[in-house]
Amino acid sequence: MLEMAVIYLAAAIIAVPIAKRVGLGSVLGYLLAGILIGPFLLGLVGDQTDVMHFAEFGVVMMLFLVGLELQPSRLWKLRHSIIGLGGLQVVITTLLIAAACYTVFSLAWQTSLAIGLMLALSSTAIVLQTLNEKGWIKQEAGQNSFSVLLFQDIAVIPILALVPLLAFSDNISDAGSHGNLIENFPVYIQTAISIGVIATIILAGKYVSAPLFRYIAETRLRELFTVFALFLVIVIAVIMQKIGLSPALGTFLAGVVLAESEFRHELEVDIEPFKGLLLGLFFITVGASIDFPLLFEELGLVTLLV
Numbered sequence: 001m002l003e004m005a006v007i008y009l010a011a012a013i014i015a016v017p018i019a020k021r022v023g024l025g026s027v028l029g030y031l032l033a034g035i036l037i038g039p040f041l042l043g044l045v046g047d048q049t050d051v052m053h054f055a056e057f058g059v060v061m062m063l064f065l066v067g068l069e070l071q072p073s074r075l076w077k078l079r080h081s082i083i084g085l086g087g088l089q090v091v092i093t094t095l096l097i098a099a100a101c102y103t104v105f106s107l108a109w110q111t112s113l114a115i116g117l118m119l120a121l122s123s124t125a126i127v128l129q130t131l132n133e134k135g136w137i138k139q140e141a142g143q144n145s146f147s148v149l150l151f152q153d154i155a156v157i158p159i160l161a162l163v164p165l166l167a168f169s170d171n172i173s174d175a176g177s178h179g180n181l182i183e184n185f186p187v188y189i190q191t192a193i194s195i196g197v198i199a200t201i202i203l204a205g206k207y208v209s210a211p212l213f214r215y216i217a218e219t220r221l222r223e224l225f226t227v228f229a230l231f232l233v234i235v236i237a238v239i240m241q242k243i244g245l246s247p248a249l250g251t252f253l254a255g256v257v258l259a260e261s262e263f264r265h266e267l268e269v270d271i272e273p274f275k276g277l278l279l280g281l282f283f284i285t286v287g288a289s290i291d292f293p294l295l296f297e298e299l300g301l302v303t304l305l306v
Contacts, residue, residue, distance in 0.1 A: 007044045011037045012280055027129050030280050034287020048285040055285055058278025059125045060237050061271055063153075063248040066128065066137075066146070067255020068264050075256055078147050085144055086151020093120040110166040117159050121152045124248065125279060153249045160244070180244040190244070197243055201236060201250060205257030213263045226270040233271065 011033035019029030037044040070078075098116030101107045107115070127149055128137070136142035182190050209232070216228045233251055240250035258264060295302055 004045065007037055008033075008281060008284055011284060016280075025130060025133055026280075027126055027133075027283055030283030031287035034284040035290060036287075037284075038288030038290065040290070040292040045288055048289045052282065052285040052289070055278050055282035057234075057237065058275055058280075058282050060247045060251050061233060061275035062125065062128060062279060064233050064251040064255040065268060065271055065275060067252040067257075068259050068268055070256050071259045072256055078143060078150075081144050081147035082151050086148045086155075089148050090120045090152060090155050114163055114166050117163070121156070121159075122149060124149050124153060125282060129279060150252070153246050153252070156246050156249075181242045183244060194243055194245055197239060197245075198250070198253065201239075201254055202257050205254050209258060210261060210263075213261070217263070225266060229267050229270040230274065 012030060015033035015036060016026050016029035019032060020026060024032075034048075036042060038048075039046070094113070094116035096116075097119050098109075098112040101112035101115050102109055105112075127145060131137040131142045131145060137146065182193050185193070212228070213225075216225050232254070236250045236254050237247035240247045258267065261267075
């Protein structure tokens with residue numbers, strides 16, 4: 001474990017400053033670090049699946065911090081761009097890509113629609129990190145981009161419910177359920193449970209968190225406040241995952257509720273370092289997972305698709 005930590009940290013220390021100096025940004029720096037230590041070049045790390053699942057928690061923390069900066073009143077003001085811009089982006093992109101797959105590549109309409117739905121979504125981690133780095137997140141264009149990303153996170157829920165219906169057979173793997181506790185219930189019960197859990201998170205954030213934060217603050221132990229902040233984010237993420245919803249969406253809602261808390265700044269300070277480290281690790285694992293033999297073998301097709 002220590003050897004792997006040295007490899008990841010050294011790669012980041014080498015690649016990220018160079019990328020920043022030449023104007024590429026930290027995200028591309030981390031990706032280049034992953035490519036450097038991945039199987040294609042130095043081969044210092046192997047399969048990245050487990051590490052990536054762990055590092056994805058950085059995305060969850062990032063959405064929590066974004067929520068802390070968005071008070072409910074500001075989020076309400078964004079409702080038109082979330083539903084309007086976000087909805088148009090997902091629907092139009094899905095239809096265009098599905099139509100291209102159906103007509104150009106002669107795929108079945110079910111397959112075409114599934115591909116369209118998947119490629120209509122963006123990487124929240126990469127886009128938000130770039131917007132934050134360049135200081136665009138609070139500008140109008142940045143807010144519109146964030147609205148689209150937020151709608152995409154919400155759209156994941158119905159998309160996950162729809163994709164199994166597009167399958168050609170009943171042999172659907174449940175590998176992606178991640179221990180979903182309510183998947184065997186009727187749809188209306190799943191919906192009711194999901195709404196109930198989200199409402200509970202919002203109410204608990206509004207009425208239960210403040211007394212707990214004050215109790216922790218009275219101990220005057222800074223590390224205990226950090227522990228509680230991490231506990232809060234992890235618990236919400238686990239609960240959302242257990243009912244088949246996006247952990248990032250749950251922690252974002254919790255962040256919005258806590259945006260008016262007197263402890264908001266302490267939460268930001270405590271969570272920020274963990275978010276930065278885990279996001280960096282996530283981008284490194286993405287870079288190390290790129291299948292370059294496949295890329296070069298299908299270079300023309302990949303270039304056309306991009």
